[in-house]
Amino acid sequence: MDLETPPPDLYGRPGADRFLRRMTAFADWYNPLMGRPGVRRSPRRPAARPVPPLQLVVTVHRPVAEGVVELRLADPGGDPLPAWQPGARIELTLPSGLVRHYSLCGDPADRGTYRIAVRHLPDGGGGSAEIHDRLHPGVRLSARRPRNGFAFCAEPAVLLLAGGIGITPLLPMARQAQHLGLDWRLVHVGRSAESMPFTEELRALDPDRVEFLTELTPAAELLARAPRGAAVYCCGPAPMLAAVQRAFDPAATRALHFERFGAAPILDGQPFTVQLGSEGAKLEVPADRSALDVLREARPGLPYSCHQGFCGTCKVRLTAGTPAHRDRRLTEEDRAAGAFLPCVSRAAEGETLVLEV
Template sequence: MEWLHRNSRRHRPPIPHVSRDIPLVVADVRAEADDVVSLRLVAPDGAPLPAWHPGAHLDVLLPSGRLRQYSLCGDPGDHRSYRIAVRRIADGGGGSREIHDEIRTGGRITARGPRNAFPFVTAPRYLFVAGGIGITPILPMARLAAARGADWRLVHTGRTPESLPFSDELRALDPDRVWIRPDTEYGIPTSGADLLEQAPEDAVVYCCGPIPMITAVRLALPGARASALHWERFSAPPVVDGRPFTVELARTGRVLRVPADRSALEVIADQVPGTAYSCRQGFCGTCRVRVLSGQVDHRDRVLTDAERGEHMTICVSRASGHLVVDL
């Protein structure tokens, strides 16, 4: 048996490389709000695309080489196209500006996924809370809740009516269940308690938007009628229980100090423009680097235990003392 096993491996064909890339053509670019455009993406040959569920996103590889995550905000039942929406961030990392300024109908991009880090659970009652572009993962959830006959409410808040995308689509679901709440019409941003007042009894809350809004909802939850909260943010989370450490970039010998309230990615990117990153939340793996020495405090949601033996994600993971990485 041992002889047969050895020789069977010798003649086994090599495992082929499986590409996870999905080539896509931009079928339509559409203005949805101030500084927000949506892209409808299709396969070059019109073939069906991989299925997805509400809360899913695409890893989008732009022509420049930048990799970014964008929530799918179209219809999961449409297997021939994807829709994403992007707000221009003038002082961001350049991905949104590239889409707004350079991507046109007929252009080509590459996607990976769909992947879901914000899964939609089945429940009898929901409250959906979205801030600005945070409506993108929420919109398909509200559609599905309505289709299932659930008791649901939705609040979409932002600076001005003109800054809020997909308002017409939201109102078309059920105007009595949707509250479009621009700050300019009320004078001040809404509070977490005000947002949660809209929740049906024992509702599951889905919240996506800027960190202050999510924080306000989280703090107000214990006094609300809602029973559970799921949230997703589009920006880097604050560092929790951070301690300062140093990181040495082995290729140059440069030693950088990482303060308790900043990530290694932020500090490294200040000194090494072009450092690869995308989600800044530890789930995509774009910023993964090889660790040459040091003790890592792993805080990601993407690396396996075996991978953590040699790598770390510098967007969220930290270290004790001195760390040397292959950069």
């Protein structure tokens, strides 16, 4: 997920939130203080307990477009599921052990089921194939509670731009925009009408506000659909996101929020080397590739998921070398202990990182 212009406060209000600003300043002062030697935490405050994973069962597995299946997941005992908001993702641990992230595309008001939609990727890492071929009704799996790095701020006017399966986080946003009476538009771009899921569901919200395109359309023309002063939410393949970013005019629209599926392009990388253990093979990492991509060529079973440095699935141990950490997951304590996320983190030109993989 990337956020071009974060909302000024938790509710997307144009003015700065003084309370949150003061709380942030207090936290910046207080947190380092509590980490100093000799400073003890209050004995009345219990240590945070780890949140147990959710246990889910597949209740529905059905095709919703060419190469796309919909899954509905529920608590095996019928208990309500944790609440979520449009834009949220869920992290699933599949029966094979693979960990994958998927946007929730159902109705947040439905606490009985989570809904995801997954496109089959023949050249992917196996997660989509497992979901298509093996996750039929009755299969159980575990999940982390929903997290949201692509929050919908419900600005008065919004344009939702979806590319392919990128419709999944935007569908709940369109539903909420319609419910709130916002001035909204949605454009879904796909390679064919048959490959685009949930078209009838979107049309049912308001056919005059939804447009489906199967021809290559310049990003500037897509952005021209935005109401004046609208916020733009975009989710889709990397080329689409890059084109929208280049064409975005902040003078005409309020903000650009976007989420990418897959790794961001590496624009400022330097070539470096990773070594498999203290006596293992040395692998060259080019300036335009990630260490994870290179490592997986030598270790195909190396786990991964988000490619964006926030899930931690690909974590390996660094035993020598000076890294350039670029992730959004590891704490300073994790990094000091040698944790390294090769999906996004790198090293300076000519540096060698020794990794235990």
